[in-house]
Amino acid sequence: MKKLTESIRNELKYKNYLQVSNLCKSLGGADIKMMTITENVELCLNYYDHLTLKSRLPANEKHIIKYGIDTMKKLELARETKKAKKDTRARLKEQFHKEVGIETRFRTHLMVNAHKKAMVITSRVHPGETQSSYALEGMLKFLLSDCKEARQLRRQFIFYVVPMLNPDGVIHGNHRTDLLGFDMNRRWSDPSPWIHPTMYAMRNFVSLIQDERKIEVFCDIHGHFQPCGGFMYCNTYDKE
Numbered sequence: 609m610k611k612l613t614e615s616i617r618n619e620l621k622y623k624n625y626l627q628v629s630n631l632c633k634s635l636g637g638a639d640i641k642m643m644t645i646t647e648n649v650e651l652c653l654n655y656y657d658h659l660t661l662k663s664r665l666p667a668n669e670k671h672i673i674k675y676g677i678d679t680m681k682k683l684e685l686a687r688e689t690k691k692a693k694k695d696t697r698a699r700l701k702e703q704f705h706k707e708v709g710i711e712t713r714f715r716t717h718l719m720v721n722a723h724k725k726a727m728v729i730t731s732r733v734h735p736g737e738t739q740s741s742y743a744l745e746g747m748l749k750f751l752l753s754d755c756k757e758a759r760q761l762r763r764q765f766i767f768y769v770v771p772m773l774n775p776d777g778v779i780h781g782n783h784r785t786d787l788l789g790f791d792m793n794r795r796w797s798d799p800s801p802w803i804h805p806t807m808y809a810m811r812n813f814v815s816l817i818q819d820e821r822k823i824e825v826f827c828d829i830h831g832h833f834q835p836c837g838g839f840m841y842c843n844t845y846d847k848e
């Protein structure tokens with residue numbers, strides 16, 4: 609997976625729709641890589657950009673990010689025609705290339721990518737489930753391809769992909785656990801920033817994205833030891 613991430617990152621033809629960043633360090637000090645895949649990816653903020661942006665806002669103004677998004681959507685985009693929206697996006701992109709501070713980039717990103725929903729894809733929380741990496745490799749090759757469905761998906765969604773949640777477990781040959789013997793997949797609800805840094809960063813990142821836009825799908829890829837083929841375990845919701 610590391611080789612794949614590196615070879616994809618170095619592929620220049622992907623540069624307009626792929627960004628590779630570090631989400632955090634694992635407990636054992638390995639980089640947790642995150643890929644962002646979408647059209648206009650140069651505007652997207654990675655986890656550290658989001659944290660920087662948030663830290664610069666005074667405590668009583670943290671709601672501004674959410675408030676800002678809603679207002680922008682309502683005022684700037686809702687009343688515009690399709691042609692005007694296109695012009696606005698072009699103008700903002702041009703402005704972005706002149707002035708590249710995080711705040712400017714974030715504002716531009718909110719406008720240009722306002723219509724997109726997010727998809728979050730993770731895998732290898734269980735290090736022994738190697739087949740999940742093969743499934744993800746196929747998914748990435750498709751999402752980065754030139755076929756028209758992939759291009760359409762990149763226009764409509766922002767994909768945040770974390771291919772390797774538990775590299776420490778892989779390095780040490782564990783089947784389900786991390787460096788300390790915890791099953792990280794049982795730590796989503798209350799991860800510690802010290803003991804489960806990857807789950808903590810991932811959860812925090814997802815909530816930052818949720819402030820910004822709707823997350824259409826969160827898909828964590830595993831491998832099962834009995835059933836064959838592909839299948840999904842999904843959440844159920846009460847009808848309201």
Ligand SMILES: [Zn+2]
Pocket residue numbers: 734737830831
């Ligand atoms: Zn699993």
